[in-house]
Every structure is written in structure tokens, then in C-alpha cells.
Amino acid sequence: MYIIIILLLGVLAIFALNFKNILNSKEDQYNTFIKLGNEFLESGQYDMALAEFDRAIEIEDTDIGTYYLKSSIHLKLNDFNNVILNTSKIIEIDNINPLAYYLRAYSYLQNKDFDKAISDFSESINMNLSEDYLPSAYGGRGEAYIGIKNFMKALEDYKKAISMNDKEYLYFKNMGFIYLKVRGYGEAIEYFSKAISLKPESCESINDRAFAYVLLKDYENALGDVLKVIELNESFAAAYKNYAFIQIKIGNIKAAEENIRKAIELDSNNGDFYIILAAIDLINYEYEAFYNNLELAQNIGINFTDYFQDALFDKVRESDRFLNFYRKLFF
Incomplete structure (x- = not known):
């Protein structure tokens, strides 16, 4: 009986030793794949890096670090669907991981899946996301709210983002855009001006400020902004639209037609x-x-309906054909 027990213990010891060697072998393989993947990643060989990280996942499929490494590559490649797949795997393993929710939200935003972006940005914010990412989480959620035309919520989020980081051009630019949408033209000019101070050669913000000036009937400042945009980029189409709008307002219809045809x-x-x-x-x-x-x-597709508030549309405003067109814009 004792001999049998001794023999059995001997067999178990050999099995345990072999099992340990197998484990060590797998761990070594895993570490090798990760090391090679990082080397390929550093040298910009993204396909090779992804292949090595996939081999590592075959050995250990619950290490969230590998999924983060894959996500970082897919972000570099603007492959947002695969960022969503990998961050979803992280969340499946660890459902209180705020960075994974943040990265997935950003990817949903790039895919214009605004409702999912809002949900994930909210999760990341509620999970005490790192202060390094928190302003852009509010900013990203604000952008998603713009996408679903919830401008009041967007304003709230951008104000929070700006309170944490008042050096980010995009926050002020988007605040200006929101105020344009809600017809707060004075506020729009204020925020576009701040955006321009942060990025002086931003054709988009200068041109949008010009549009706000036109809507406030400040044609002198509007013209100054439009000419500045054309000086910076003579191929910026929207500048010629605003130039044409200004020309209409000051009665130069021929120049207006030349400029709008240039825009088109x-x-x-x-x-x-x-x-x-x-x-x-x-x-x-x-x-x-x-x-x-x-x-x-x-x-x-029409971005702004403010044009139709202009008195020049009064001559058709009550006509059935115009009213039929106008109703379709809102219903």
C-alpha cells in the first residue's frame, strides 16, 4: 500500500513539474509575443504588431493591456470599428474601466453613432475618469449632443470642458457654432473670437464669425473676416458664400452672383x-x-435656416409654394 502511495506521489510530482514547465512555456511565449508586438508598434509596422498581439491573446484572453495595445493601433489607423470591438472586450472583462468607455465613446462619435457615444462618455465621467481625459469627455459628449441637435445639453458640457481647459480651440469653436444654431449671434461672435485667439489662422472660425456678423447686420466686420479667410485660403468655398451674402445686403447683386457661383x-x-x-x-x-x-x-441638406428670416423673402413668404417648402424643413 505504501509502495503504491509512494509511486503515485512520484507520478504526481512528475506531472506537476511538467505542468509548471508548460505554464512557464506559455508565459514565455506570451511575453515574447507582447515584446515583438511592441517592437513592431514602435517601428510603425502595425499589421505585424497586431498579429503578435493576437497571438498573445490566444494564450491569455483576459489581459486587458493587450486589448489596449490593439486599440491604440486601430486609433492610429482611424479604424474605429475595431477600437469598439477591443474596448468592448475590455469592458466585458472589467466593466468599471472608465478609459475603455471613453475610447469606445470617442469611436462611436467618429462613426456618428451619437446616442451610444453619449451613453459611454457619461459612463466614463461617472466612473471618475482621469482628469487628463475628463475635459475631452465633456467636449466629446457635447459634440455628440450637437449631433442629435440637443444644443442646451451641448452648451452645458462645453462650459464644463472649458472650465477645466480653457486652451482648447475646438471647445470655443463648437460653442460659437451652437450659439449660431440657437440665434445667439453676439455670444457666437464672442466664442469664435476666443477660438481665433487660440488658432489665428482658423478659416472655419473666422468665416463662421463673419456669418454671425452678417446676421447682426455688421457688414463691415463681416467683410473684414471674409477677406481674411480668402487671404488665408482662396479655395475656402464657404467664404465666398458669406461674401455673396454680404454683397446682397449692400446691394451689389452682380458681385453676389459671381461669388456664390465661385462657392458652388x-x-x-x-x-x-x-x-x-x-x-x-x-x-x-x-x-x-x-x-x-x-x-x-x-x-x-441645409445647415442654417436663418437666411429665411431676411426681409427679401417677404415677397414669397405667404405663398403656398414657399410655405410648403418651409414646412418640410421642420417636419
Whole structure:
């Protein structure tokens, strides 16, 4: 009996030794794959790095660090679907990991999946996300709120982001955009001006400030901004739209038509441009062309409806055809 027990203990000891060697072998393999993956990552050989990290995951599929490494590569490649897959795996392993929620939210935002982005940014914020990421979590959620046209919520989030980081150009630019959307033109100018102070050659913010000036009937400052944009980038299509709008307001219809056609030549996929062209048709009593351009604007997509508040639309404002068009913008 004792001999059998001794023999059995001997067999178990040999098995335990072999099992330990197997474990050590797997751990060594895992470490080798991670080391090679990091070397490929550092040298920019992303496909090779991903292949090594996948081999590591085959050995150990619960180490969230490997999924973070894969996510970092997919972020570099703007492959947001795979960032979502890898961060979802992290969350499956550790569902109180705020950074994973943050990275997944950012990827949902890039994919324009705004509701999921809002949900994940909220999770990351509620889980005490690191202060390094917290301002951009509020900013990202604010951008997602813009995407679903919840401008009040967006304003709240950008104000929080700015209170934590008042050096980020994008926060002020987007605040200016929100105030444009809610017709707070004075506030829009204030925030665009701050954005421009942080990024003086930002054609987008300068041009958007010009639009706010036009809506406030401050054509002198509007013209100054538009000319500055064209000086910075003569191919910036939206500047010519604002230039045309200014020319309409000061009565230079020929110059207005030249500028809006220049805008459309540079970018034919902006519905707002065709609204300005339609306005010129209306001034010239070319009603069929006016409605054709309005329909084209609607089919492409209209960013702002503020143009229609202008008195020049009064001549058609009560007509059935115009009212039918206008209702479609909101219903």
C-alpha cells in the first residue's frame, strides 16, 4: 500500500513539474509575443504588431493591456470599428474601466453613432475618469449632443470642458457654432473670437464669425473676416458664400452672383450655397429658378435656416409654394 502511495506521489510530482514547465512555456511565449508586438508598434509596422498581439491573446484572453495595445493601433489607423470591438472586450472583462468607455465613446462619435457615444462618455465621467481625459469627455459628449441637435445639453458640457481647459480651440469653436444654431449671434461672435485667439489662422472660425456678423447686420466686420479667410485660403468655398451674402445686403447683386457661383464651383454639396443663389433669383424675379434652387438646397441638406428670416423673402413668404417648402424643413 505504501509502495503504491509512494509511486503515485512520484507520478504526481512528475506531472506537476511538467505542468509548471508548460505554464512557464506559455508565459514565455506570451511575453515574447507582447515584446515583438511592441517592437513592431514602435517601428510603425502595425499589421505585424497586431498579429503578435493576437497571438498573445490566444494564450491569455483576459489581459486587458493587450486589448489596449490593439486599440491604440486601430486609433492610429482611424479604424474605429475595431477600437469598439477591443474596448468592448475590455469592458466585458472589467466593466468599471472608465478609459475603455471613453475610447469606445470617442469611436462611436467618429462613426456618428451619437446616442451610444453619449451613453459611454457619461459612463466614463461617472466612473471618475482621469482628469487628463475628463475635459475631452465633456467636449466629446457635447459634440455628440450637437449631433442629435440637443444644443442646451451641448452648451452645458462645453462650459464644463472649458472650465477645466480653457486652451482648447475646438471647445470655443463648437460653442460659437451652437450659439449660431440657437440665434445667439453676439455670444457666437464672442466664442469664435476666443477660438481665433487660440488658432489665428482658423478659416472655419473666422468665416463662421463673419456669418454671425452678417446676421447682426455688421457688414463691415463681416467683410473684414471674409477677406481674411480668402487671404488665408482662396479655395475656402464657404467664404465666398458669406461674401455673396454680404454683397446682397449692400446691394451689389452682380458681385453676389459671381461669388456664390465661385462657392458652388469649389463645393457643390453645400445646400446653404443654393439658398444664396435662390435669394439672387428672387431679387431678379426669376421665381422658377428660385424654387428650383431651394429644392436643390433641401435635397443636399441645409445647415442654417436663418437666411429665411431676411426681409427679401417677404415677397414669397405667404405663398403656398414657399410655405410648403418651409414646412418640410421642420417636419
